[in-house]
Amino acid sequence: MPNSSTPLLSIRHLVKHFDISGSLLDQLTWEKGRLRRRRTTVKAVNDVSFEIRRGETLSVVGESGCGKSTLARTVIGLYPPNRGKIIYGDQRIDNLSARQMLPYRRRMQMIFQDPYASLNPRMTVARTLEEPVVFHNPSMSGAAAAEKVADVMRQVGVDPKWADRYPHEFSGGQRQRISIARALMVDPEFIVADEPVSALDVSIQAQILNLLMDAQDQRGLTYLFITHDLSVVRHISTRVAVIYLGTLCELAPAADIFSRPRHPYTQALLSAIPRLGEQRSQHIRLKGEVPTPIQLPTGCVFNGRCRYADARCREEVPVATPLGPDALVACHRVAEGKL
């Protein structure tokens, strides 16, 4: 096994844009007496680079529409990136054919937010769980697969005697346990979890978070955890990446980012978390609203709402630069040492 400091997965200058301009006819417009073709693209992920280390939980946080789910789906190969590289271990995987990708698909699994939508309602739990393991190991006998199903079901706290039931017979928390079981069936190393507890009640949320942490301890899993819930992030993360408008603002160890956020957006975001027992809020009020990802601001994407923005921020795009041994911050003012 490679030593723990080599990254399990790294992404380099990843870009994902979606073309939403529709058909050719929708793209054509008259302008100044000439026919012109215009394309509209949503710039969901823009030049994001970071590494995920073996055994860690890297959380990606940001507000709705910031591109965090797109980032997760691109990393795991559900969307092809427009530019940039995804490197798993020492192999570039973003340009592989479906066939070449197969062994990596077994090593990377995903858990989705809504356990009502992510389980096939017409498949029993047993079939849902068997499918991935039989697909990846065609030679496996039926008995061995059934044994594996029972084994994993026990691990996630669902009684194996319910294997012949359908998803609608389970509660939301139970279904999320089954989704987790499905991801664990093929013994992956890396799990992308997109808002896995956001649809659950508080007391159930704690059960699922404990399950995820236990699975990580027992199996040495690496997580890429996508969420907007900052108290969850604080609890489970090794490191945290903050995304705004598809751009990486800051990446730092969880303890540091919560005690000393450096990027002005991170500061505003963290100050808005309501804490138990805290009477008055003293959050940083951001002016305006998040700009559209169709028309990104020039310079720093945050400049229009930042209280420290100056002329340079409006023109020059800040690059995520290392700050200390373990942190990245994309901010001119921080780089200049003024913040």
Next chain:
Amino acid sequence: MTHLLEVENLEVKFALRFGDLTALDDISFHLDKKEKLGIVGESGAGKSVTGFAIINLLSKPGYIAGGRILFEGREINRLSDEELRQIRGNLISMIFQDPMMTLNPVLTIGTQMVETVMAHCRVGKAEARGLALEKLRKVYIPSPEKRLEQYPHEMSGGMRQRIVIAIALLTNPGLIIADEPTTALDVTIQAGIMDLLTELCETEEMGLILITHDLAVVSRVTERIAVMYAGRIIETGLTHEIVGHPRHPYTIGLINSLPGTRRAGSRLEQIPGMMPNLTAIPAGCAFHPRCFFAAEECRRTRPELSAVNGGRHWAACLRLDQTAGPNHLHD
């Protein structure tokens, strides 16, 4: 002294084929002007039904089976539809979770606001429009004249929720019931909306009932809380009392299960099992199958709210002598 709102022994049932289902059981609380009460609980605890019962929006087969709801001393749960219309929307307004569902997508904001004013007050169109502008300014909508001409889809979620609040304010209500008003919004937007509601309670002299599953939001905004479980209030009192020294095992479990109250990376305390379905509420204390402190008597006797700390804190638990342990909040 009469309170702004008094709910006494409210009981709500749903008439179903196999008999009546009790959704709310013996709910009592009160609220004064400028006061903010949080109703907290998980899905299915009966928080939203409480809100609907107060403004009598319970849809069939739900009905109020017992108890009284008094608004400014007047009993409002036995009024005719016409009398009720005067109160609902006029004196009591309600805000829901998803502003896109509340607003009509095919009408401009202006049309919807003017319509609301004219349905409730005898005013002309120009006057109604003026009132709409005034309320939009109150909720800090920039360039309100322009917004009146726009459709809901042209605005962000936070902006839409502000518009919904402006609409709720149109009739100068005495009470606003906000049902999960920020659950669909991002934290930075959520903080702004909560500040706005708090400020409006003060300036407009309104009472606020905040219905939510989010204890942290409630603890930031409200003065008093009622925690609900399986259709009953199981703990109520001053917010800082309950958050700081919860006494009902369910509230204790709920607070301890929140990430952020314990050391990062440690196991979260979890409440085993899940809330019972209303069709199968356990006998005795409804929480006993999940309770760490449960004893034999909890299986048989249903606990009533009893005072824990003078007039500041009540809890419905037979084992209160056991639950006074150290506060787990900050370890």
